[in-house]
Amino acid sequence: MLHLEEIQMEVDIRKYDMHNKTMTRDQSNKKLLVLHVPGVAENRPSVLRGDHLRVSKAEDKEQPITVYKGYVHRVELERVKLGFSKKLLQNFINNMKFNVEFTINRFPLRMQHRAVELAVKHCLGEVLFPTGSHARDKPLPQPQPQLSLYDRKLEKNPEQRTAVQRIVAGVSKPAPYLVFGPPGTGKTVTLVEAIKQVHKTHPSAHILACAPSNSASDLLCERVQEHVGLHQLYRLYANSRDPGTVPKSLQKCCNWDESQDCFVFPSKKTLMGYKIIVATVVTAGRLVSGGLPSGHFTHIFIDEAGHAVEPECIIGMAGLLHAEAGQLVLAGDPKQLGPILRSPLAMQYGLGISLLERLMLDNPLYQKEEKSGRFNNKFVTKLLRNYRSHPAILKIPNELFYDGELQVFADKELRNSYCNWEHLPKKVR
Template identity: 70%
Template structure:
């Protein structure tokens, strides 16, 4: 137990009464005092006890001073604020006057690690000057990284003028329909683009140097802090504008620099020869970042093509009398799927195409084998439909790569072509990277049409539309992780390629997990934040449960129910909160039970820990991101216990690569990485400690680890509304909560402040589902009584 001393001073300048001290120059006594332990817990003595020393209970005022010694007895890391109130009464039989003195005190118990991670400098919010357009001459002439990567960059955006954004609310607030499909989505896309333009301004750089690349004298190198975390987002093929620092001439001369390579915190740029001839090392520039409008243009075109090609029955399928077609028995490539009735049902219905022209949906909660099901369906379509052509896509390269890798286990490689965007790192071994030309190539339309299966991201699928592949060429289009993509993004590779009557669209995903990542609150609230998958499942009767039977119609949608990932105690929380308690435990018992006897579990056999702490929300420098060193101390302590107890008492061995740490803020991620890899002398010595994954929630979607630790960070109610307004952190965001707690196989550890978390209905319900965990002294902060009192 640690003892911290604090001295509280009471003197004539402290008094809260408005009366003058001269009026009360008599003898007073402290009649009573009390404390209000802010953000305290019912069983506070388990954490902190106080003893007050009052050297002399009475005094003549004014000109006197009292020192009150306060001792904090602390057993756990944390930040403990309290309010001390003293009540003074006149020492006289006739005296009826009284007044109070209030003191705010706080105690913080931290290790050397927390002190090392403390703010390096005070927080100073970035002041973004209002943007003022100045006359400028743009000098082009730099070489883009790939010659074929032109696309429709010069197409005019429909409704591109700013006045269009001032349309009445009627369009925004009207329900989405095929009749307003194009106008509403293009308005939402404009709102999102305007927000992107505003946000990118905060990253503009002034009076910074550039140097010449050592290996390629035609490229200049610019140091861009934060670019590795997409702050700002800079991809290969993008461009930025550079003007010479100190140049006051008007119109200003701005040079367009194309991004050839992004490396950690620097980018390599190709500028016009006019600048290169004048350039000397360490020359200073003002840099203006730009957004990649090409991706927005593809979405604008997609919604326009959807209307032009009459995809109403695909995007707004109507209830109709569907004929039950016979389903051919299948011999699956992955024989394990034959034992799973939901997976087998989904594959058979997809192969038969019974939902056509309506999309077929595979609703895959965490760990239920959604991607495995989709891959099996693609293989079966290729096997049973010799004339079929298949487009398999996903929003991210990682998800698309996974599709491609799994397809190649049973499909001949010469039938599959993986098409990459020019922004991809060529070192990753891309199909369409030409080593001789040193650039990405785009095969001819005729060559692409020879392949049975094309695999690409939903964005790069737009190249197929631009390349002239005819509508109806692809008989099946599959989109995995469809819940991640905004609807206009999802249909980039659908509109213009899928025949509205004979084509079969298959969407796989989970609407209960993270959706599209957007910036504009208006665009999010008025519908752009809703994926096509989620819109169909929440608004279309074909994909809802039957009111009488309570079942989904397997002709249009299958919900996978067998969870192959998590221990029952871990699965219980999301199962009850989000999945109607329908998920079934089918995880490998050896793996999911591997930490049921861990000595640090509050309850043996229940591998879920909520560790309640009262930390402090902090920021540093110009970063608006929060961190909490108290929670980092607890996380590091658990991490060391995990790595030190492996193999003991029958526990399985574990390496850092099998552990994941999730936090809602990038600054917390950064501080945890510093603690593990730099500051803690025991952890930094481990050879494989860099394989420990620490990241924000978005980086963990679709992933799993044997052990997951979650840092919730937020410990002050002052910022809760900000989190809610800007959809930050875990509060008021049940999808982010769901993803965080469903990554673990064998052990889930959550560290946070239960008082703050209890303000959120999802967390309140989640904490109530693990009452037995919270009775141990180490998690006393999460007592059932506390949760009851704060509902």
Template identity: 70%
Template sequence: MKDPHFSNVLYALLKFNKVRIRQGKLYFNVKPQVRVYYCDQWRRPSVRQQQDNITPQENGGAPEPFSPLLTSCSATPVDTVLTPKKRLAKEILQSLKVNRAELTSDKGGIEITSDPEMTNGKVTFSVERLQETFAVKFYISNNGASCVYFTYYTALHRIRCFTLMDERRVTRACPLFLCPGESYDVEVHYWLHHYGHFPATMYFEFCTESNPPGSSKPFCIVREMEASARTHLAVELGPFAPFKPCQVAPYKPVDTVIVEGEPPERYSKTKPLKMLVKLRDYKYPFYLKDLAKQRLEDSELIAPVLEVRKENRPSVLRGDCLKVAKSEDKVQPITVYTGYVHRVELERVKLGFSKRLVQSFISNTRFDVEFTINRFPLKLQHRAVDLAEKHQMDEVLFPSGSGVRTTHMPKLSMFNRQLENNPEQHAAIQRIVSGASKPAPYLVFGPPGTGKTITLVEAMNQLNRVDPLCHILACAPSNSASDLLCERLLGHMDPHCVYRLYASSRPLSTVPQNLLKHCNWDASQDSFVFPTKEVLMGYKVIITTLVTAGRLVSGGIPVGHFTHVFIDESGQAVEPESIIGIAGLLHPEEGQLVLAGDPQQLGPILRSPLAMQYGMGISLLERLMKDNPLYQKDGEFGHFDSRFVTKLLRNYRSHPAILKIPNELFYEKELQVFADQWDRETYCNWEHLPKEGFPLIFHGVLGKDEREGNSPSFFNVSEIEVLMDYLTKLMKTQGKKGLPKLSPKDIGIIAPYRKQVEKIQKALNFVKELSQWKDIKELKVGSVEEFQGQERKIIMVSTVRSSINYVKMDQDFNIGFLTNEKRFNVAMTRAKALLIVVGNPGQGNYCVEEQGYTGFDFTDAEGEEDVVTRLASLKITQYVHPEWRTEQ
């Protein structure tokens, strides 16, 4: 057929299944071989020849951080050879950053102004409607004494969202001669198809009359542009004030007089549980007090209850101590009043001060507030390490396997019948009951959704049945995980045998109602009270957090009373914290320690670089699996030794498309999909999926990393707009076309930064349709840490980051998704039926390959060779290779 019409070509492509039409767009049914090498908003996945591949370092980026989202299973090896053109382009990009002040300054008598007006060489504007033209005008004026050639101009960009216009169509081959006093206009017409942030750099090139076009000494002037397409929501969520880093004043010794406050009622009274094992004190220098950054200056205490607003300050608990001093008091010695926390409310903290302050208090008096660290958990950890050495716990903490005895596997009838059909769970329970690993710990390696907590609970139920003399201590790093253990145990165990021990600082409002009858809450004293040692020893199972387990040691519970110690989510605890529940309680030879967790998920949360440097960031569970041969796979068959560790393999949570990448990256492709088919395929036919049957969406957004005030936390309003749009679609489609009714508690939104979490919560109240959704407050928005151990039918993830510079910062400080494997793993494995990830377009290779990508259209971005060629043609070499560089 000669000169076929487009319709004929399209018909043929459709006929042979080479393309498909969806929602008015044409898609090719070809899987691209995709790999991303440089992850900022100027790059996109592109098919390229192997010889053109370059590494991030070669393209001016940081060393390539971990980024599972960028992983492509079909990627080819990278050729690290740089062409001269690309090397020059890289140097020019670097020069644009380093020499910005010089490049943006007017020179040679040429002055460039703009409409809209620019600030510090940058033109910033925003539009609220898409697909409407917005013009930026640049006025080039020759205010010098001699004539100048205007030889060339271009825009350094990656996104085809604007056109350049000028009357004379200036090029190097057709320059414009500007005499003194003359001016010339250049227009940039923006046409935005997507909401987001679209920066570009305008480059203007000139030659003096003495150095006409074609000479080697032109000069250039650069102007930056930032175009933003924003809705009213984005404007509402924007920064309330420019970002200014918080400056911590250097410490200066001050002579003070301390006036003690009033502790909470009964907080200082003698408790029934005596402290028989003392805690030691130690000194530490002021510069280690990271809380110094959280000081409140010139704050107001509100009489008569003396409350101070919590806002964005460190979390405090009942019994914690704050120090206040009058802001006007400058004469030493300064009187410092110690206030104890009596009650924590939503935005206020009720404090107890001395009568001296209360009686002399005058309204509107301003105070400086200093937060102090609660050192009790640290003191417990120090004592635990000492007790571990005293009680010779070497074979528990550093097992060699020499004392392992041969035991027979008991035949067990499971309380939870579903475990009968799971060979890994069944085997783990048998090993725990038989004590096969003693004195070495037994490890239950539980990847996401494999039921490790259920396995522990069943093992405790079986021990209670087969061993009447056993006493069990069940611990977890957090109260929520400990509460879950207690609730599960009460399902099959005699409630009179189970006791939940809470710390006196635990707010009553956070305790599940069904546990109040089984814990140490004393309604007559309106507080949590520790029972006597004899009362505690009468229970078969005690559940507590690892820190509160230290109270049992302090109370004199004898070594060996607890025959078994279970620690759930042990991968989240620093090793000395895990030892709190072991040393001084578990017999080093006859006791059985069971650790459950996943070393591939989030570990302990640390802020001290020194502590991380010396291994405190590695939990006891991870250290054993990483360094001890007993807990590693054998080289010949690739299996764990079942006497010491069991890896659970059946995932009962996620759709296979959601599980695929984490399974390949972290679990050696061993996880098996056993989630209920109806639950996992609920949203496979949702009308807003880019690909039917693939319940994973990556929505590409060109956003902007922003900060506000003195908060270092980042947020990205463009991503929040997309999240709200998907929430609205989910709300409107529930109960239609085969979809079930949806409750907000079925949805979770994960963001890596606290400020993004706050902005999302604000958006939920701002969007009218969503704010009226029943029980919208039950929709959880939180960090990755807050979602560990949890699951939702639908998970939405905001990656926030768009700038490669900030991605490098995340790598340095171990935050974000792109640089932390464990954060990525946890975030991607919470969803059961639908996972929506919103982020920079260059981060979604897996979804691109599987046709689950939507959002920013890659066809709007230029190819790499086009940009490299344009960069290499710029006359910025005098800044890249100035003459003084060659001076000796």
């Protein structure tokens, strides 16, 4: 299915190819050429720093046509700055015309293929297809750990508090622990509290925290940073990240190298010295490439897990998590929009189903028990209190998708603040 998705990506990118397009020298750096690309700011096409384009002179008609590879140094509003070999630069004249061919970034795909292979190699069957045989009949530790929560608001939320306790106790291992609920129920808050508590309670723990996007990963890191020292926390960025978009609060605990003007990959020894590493699920694959030993991470947390295809989610654990002793925690909402794919065939055969959704749909451990009508909180917690929405907004999704169990806890003054807005459509009686 990954091959089907890649083929469709190759087909789709072709529609952005350009012919007879001019390039000019960059005024601030004569070694770079500037190409005007309408729509690049809206990811049409998607071009990131570190990607490459292929260009050939429009005047070349006879075979073999020389093709030059240009590496993207900077992406601006409607133009990209490209670095080429000396061979092209020496013969370049401003406004020369080129045929331009865009390419897909195969790195995430390569990481996904490798992750699937590593999952088999490292025997992650009980993590990806858990039976619960190790944990189902194991009694909960008594007495329950009395945690001093960093976020005091969680003390008043029984579901969030229970989820944190179960994660810290590791009662589901080796099966993943799932935290799910609709927007506004505090999934990320719960995950962040669990990360901090594991860090405090288990001094030997090494934690990897991931999300599919940079924005979600940054949010995790910023919130963890509130109670964890910079010498213990590290934000690992990919080379393609625009340094200008890195939050100020994270600039001192990430892999940006001012002297080299780029993100650098630290040594294995340096990385292993940190207690908590935060990265996107794809960038987490570089930790395997960098030689971190299997089982180095005792806990792996993946937020927004419902937005990642399963092989992408596996990147963050395969080759990094110990198959039996490690704890995987997934947070997300299988009822929201899932992974976005291009291939209809890949969608048809299930690639669009995230690991989180598959576990909740197909695995009895993560489904409501017939007798009690409740989820087994050894393996999963459903967050019920919504802190964001007006009751009228919550009513329909609550009835359609959440069994009518959601409770309104949004601040009354805040949730009603726009009810009398003059432009708000009013129901005609």
